[in-house]
Amino acid sequence: MQKSEEIVAEEALDGSRFMPGLSVDCVIFGYHERELKILVSKFKNTSYYSLPGGFIKRNEDADEAAHRVLFERTGLRDIYLNQFYTFGNTHRANPEPMKSVMLANGIEFNGNHWMLQRFISIGYYALVNYTRAEPKPDFFSESCLWYDIDDVPKLMQDHRLIVKKALETLRNNVNRKFIGVNLLQDQFTMGDIQKLHETILGEKLNRTGFHRKMLNSGLLKRIGKKKTGGSHRAPYLYVFHSDEE
Amino acid sequence: MQKSEEIVAEEALDGSRFMPGLSVDCVIFGYHERELKILVSKFKNTSYYSLPGGFIKRNEDADEAAHRVLFERTGLRDIYLNQFYTFGNTHRANPEPMKSVMLANGIEFNGNHWMLQRFISIGYYALVNYTRAEPKPDFFSESCLWYDIDDVPKLMQDHRLIVKKALETLRNNVNRKFIGVNLLQDQFTMGDIQKLHETILGEKLNRTGFHRKMLNSGLLKRIGKKKTGGSHRAPYLYVFHSDEE
DNA sequence: CCAAAAGTGTTAAGCATACACCCATGA
DNA sequence: TCATGGGTGTATGCTTAACACTTTTGG
Numbered sequence: 104m105q106k107s108e109e110i111v112a113e114e115a116l117d118g119s120r121f122m123p124g125l126s127v128d129c130v131i132f133g134y135h136e137r138e139l140k141i142l143v144s145k146f147k148n149t150s151y152y153s154l155p156g157g158f159i160k161r162n163e164d165a166d167e168a169a170h171r172v173l174f175e176r177t178g179l180r181d182i183y184l185n186q187f188y189t190f191g192n193t194h195r196a197n198p199e200p201m202k203s204v205m206l207a208n209g210i211e212f213n214g215n216h217w218m219l220q221r222f223i224s225i226g227y228y229a230l231v232n233y234t235r236a237e238p239k240p241d242f243f244s245e246s247c248l249w250y251d252i253d254d255v256p257k258l259m260q261d262h263r264l265i266v267k268k269a270l271e272t273l274r275n276n277v278n279r280k281f282i283g284v285n286l287l288q289d290q291f292t293m294g295d296i297q298k299l300h301e302t303i304l305g306e307k308l309n310r311t312g313f314h315r316k317m318l319n320s321g322l323l324k325r326i327g328k329k330k331t332g333g334s335h336r337a338p339y340l341y342v343f344h345s346d347e348e
Numbered sequence: 349m350q351k352s353e354e355i356v357a358e359e360a361l362d363g364s365r366f367m368p369g370l371s372v373d374c375v376i377f378g379y380h381e382r383e384l385k386i387l388v389s390k391f392k393n394t395s396y397y398s399l400p401g402g403f404i405k406r407n408e409d410a411d412e413a414a415h416r417v418l419f420e421r422t423g424l425r426d427i428y429l430n431q432f433y434t435f436g437n438t439h440r441a442n443p444e445p446m447k448s449v450m451l452a453n454g455i456e457f458n459g460n461h462w463m464l465q466r467f468i469s470i471g472y473y474a475l476v477n478y479t480r481a482e483p484k485p486d487f488f489s490e491s492c493l494w495y496d497i498d499d500v501p502k503l504m505q506d507h508r509l510i511v512k513k514a515l516e517t518l519r520n521n522v523n524r525k526f527i528g529v530n531l532l533q534d535q536f537t538m539g540d541i542q543k544l545h546e547t548i549l550g551e552k553l554n555r556t557g558f559h560r561k562m563l564n565s566g567l568l569k570r571i572g573k574k575k576t577g578g579s580h581r582a583p584y585l586y587v588f589h590s591d592e593e
Numbered sequence: 594c595c596a597a598a599a600g601t602g603t604t605a606a607g608c609a610t611a612c613a614c615c616c617a618t619g620a
Numbered sequence: 621t622c623a624t625g626g627g628t629g630t631a632t633g634c635t636t637a638a639c640a641c642t643t644t645t646g647g
Contacts, residue, residue, distance in 0.1 A: 122369050125468060165436025165468060189434040189470050191410025223370060223410060223470075225434050294626075312609055314627075319608095335625035336617035539598080557636055559600075564635090580598035581644030 111242050116210065118217035121158035126224045127169045128156040128190075128262065130269035131177065133233035133249055134286040139302045140249040141266065142176060142238055143256065147245040148207035151200050153259040154266070155247065156224070169227040176247055177236040183285040187272040188226045188265075195261045196221035204243065228269040230285035277303050281322055284343050292329055292338040293317060356487050361455065363462035366403035371469045372414045373401040373435075373507065375514035376422065378478035378494060379531040384547045385494040386511065387421060387483055388501065392490040393452035396445050398504040399511070400492065401469070414472040421492055422481040428530040432517040433471045433510075440506045441466035449488065473514040475530035522548050526567055529588050537574055537583040538562060 114120065131142040143152050155176045159168040166184070173182050198219040205212050212219065233249070240247040250256065255266065276282065282303070283296050297313050317323055323341040330337055359365065376387040390397050402417040404410055411429070418427050443464035450457050457464065478494070485492040495501065500511065521527065527548070528541050542558050562568055568586040575582055 122466070122468065124367050125369065159436065159468070161466070162438055164438050165434065168436075186434065189410065189431065191404065191413075191470065193407055193409050221367070221406070223367065223404070225436060225468075292626085309610060310626085311611080311628080316609080330618095331625085332619080333625070334617095334619035334623070336627080338626055537599090554637060555599090556601080556638080561636080575645095576598090577646085578598070579596070579644095579646035581600075583599055 115242050116218075120160055122161060123217060124220055124222055125159050126156055126222045127159060127165060127172060128154045128224045128226050128265055129169055129172050129176070130154060130226070130228040130266055131173065131236075132228060132230050132252075132269075132273065132286065133236060134299055134302065135233040135249070137298055137302055139252045140233065141252055141255065142236075142247055143250050143258070144176075144240060144244040145246045145248075145256075146204045146207070146243055149200075149204050151204060151259050152256045152262075154262045155241075157241075165225055166227075169225070169229075173229050173231075175241060176239060177231055178239065179231055179236055183230040184227055185229075185272070185276075186225060186227050188268050189223065190226060190261060190265060191223040192261070193221065195224075197260055200259050208243065224265075226265050226269060228273060230282060232286070232288070234288070274304055281320070281343070290326065290329075290340045290342055292340060294338060296341075360487050361463075365405055367406060368462060369465055369467055370404050371401055371467045372404060372410060372417060373399045373469045373471050373510055374414055374417050374421070375399060375471070375473040375511055376418065376481075377473060377475050377497075377514075377518065377531065378481060379544055379547065380478040380494070382543050382547055384497045385478065386497055386500065387481075387492055388495050388503070389421075389485060389489040390491045390493075390501075391449045391452070391488055394445075394449050396449060396504050397501045397507075399507045400486075402486075410470055411472075414470070414474075418474055418476075420486065421484060422476055423484065424476055424481055428475040429472055430474075430517070430521075431470060431472050433513050434468065435471060435506060435510060436468040437506070438466065440469075442505055445504050453488065469510075471510050471514060473518060475527060477531070477533070479533070519549055526565075526588070535571065535574075535585045535587055537585060539583060541586075 129142075133140045133142070142155055144155055145152050155172055157168060157172040157175075159165055163171070166186070169184055169186070170180070170182070173184065174180055201218055202212075205216070205218070238247045238249065252266075252270065255263075257263075258266070273282070277300055283291070283299055286299060287295055293314055296317060297308055297310065300313070301308055322344050324344045325339045326342050327340050328337040329340045374387075378385045378387070387400055388397050389400055400417055400421045402413060402420075404413040408416070411431070414429055414431070415425070415427070418429065419425055446463055447457075450461070450463070483492045483494065497511075497515065500508075502508075503511070518527070522545060528536070528544055531544060532540055538559055541562060542553055542555065545558070546553055567589050569589045570584045571587050572585050573582045574585045
């Protein structure tokens with residue numbers, strides 16, 4: 104499964120393998136120590152940061168491409184993935200950053216190089232288990248790291264807008280679908296879920312109301328009590344009801 | 349502003365003007381006589397029906413392309429338009445229908461013709477005033493007509509799925525945004541709005557509850573009474589509050 | 594006067610919010 | 621015994637739903 108760097112580079116740079124002018128960008132959310140985080144790549148030998156992304160192979164579904172990017176960056180499969188918007192403005196096409204990246208990495212090109220053309224990008228957001236993900240930079244990047252959603256470095260092109268729109272979608276969905284199952288460990292307390300929701304929404308929630316709403320949803324199942332070591336009553340532990348029976 | 353058919357055909361068939369492998373498809377909703385309708389095109393000399401769609405010019409925003417398609421099909425500008433999903437599966441690419449269309453219309457092509465390649469399509473839905481729209485077929489089509497949403501002919505490729513997803517999105521939005529302003533006349537009764545919502549949602553709504561909810565929204569303004577000619581009390585007429593003052 | 598549609602009042606149910614109180618635990 | 625976080629009971633207010641009743645109009 105190991106490929107030499109040359110082969111990786113050759114494949115990555117071979118535009119004929121991909122749908123031209125089309126890319127996927129992934130906003131990969133993780134949650135750790137009460138902070139909502141996303142994965143951000145840094146291009147080698149430059150100061151450009153970007154969202155993990157990739158191109159769509161000629162014989163590959165757009166969703167598959169996003170899943171592939173996710174697997175390559177995190178080592179995880181079967182990830183919660185949601186297409187939320189397609190970014191198709193002309194002014195998002197700015198070849199200068201990519202030129203710098205290619206120059207800085209000794210990639211030969213002319214002005215018509217396929218990677219310098221206008222791209223329309225399909226935005227996906229993913230929810231992953233922070234502790235299971237193993238971020239790995241791609242061939243063009245020197246790092247792929249978690250950043251607090253409130254402390255993301257300046258991103259290339261319109262990637263800040265993409266993050267903003269992803270977060271908006273996530274916030275709209277947090278009340279409807281059950282987000283926690285993707286971002287928390289298998290077992291969690293009611294406090295864990297509430298803190299997660301508060302972090303995502305950026306606001307405090309009523310404790311008792313939240314507690315009851317979650318219980319009434321019928322999605323949770325108590326499996327015992329947790330010894331927190333804290334000087335207070337031990338909270339119940341829950342799993343998602345669908346996990347069992 | 350009139351162009352000869354030859355020039356229109358030449359431009360429409362010149363793939364170099366467009367983003368390759370990318371299209372927009374529009375689900376154009378109208379409302380008339382208690383029926384929700386969409387515009388459907390029929391290709392010349394074939395029995396293929398499709399959604400109004402088009403390609404994205406190299407120097408054109410995706411949204412602009414959708415607005416252009418809308419204007420060309422309806423003669424309307426400043427239309428409510430909403431991007432709702434991008435369809436990027438490989439198996440949606442089936443060149444056979446398009447081959448038939450080109451054959452039936454005397455368009456020369458080889459197997460590599462750009463219109464026969466795989467396309468990824470950005471889906472938009474639009475809400476237009478039925479009485480103001482003037483549906484016009486494009487160069488490839490012999491008709492562009494309104495069809496009841498429950499009585500749409502068999503559509504090409506995955507266009508049925510696109511309609512389904514557009515309708516789902518519209519149904520999700522009907523309670524949040526105020527859809528009526530785009531689909532009704534300037535003046536309308538409470539019954540008009542309720543019937544519109546019932547048609548979109550496909551279910552009966554509580555009359556008094558709906559009435560009050562609408563009034564409480566603060567979006568409506570009474571402007572007088574309507575003589576319906578019916579043997580019953582004359583209903584109030586409303587306009588959208590933002591229209592005045 | 595009657596049927597039909599429209600407008601409005603009243604009541605009940607459901608839900609989230611707010612507050613209160615008790616429980617369990619470690620220091 | 622005290623502070624802290626967790627679980628649950630009770631009261632309040634808001635929104636929606638359901639029903640009833642009145643109003644207006646043409647036949």
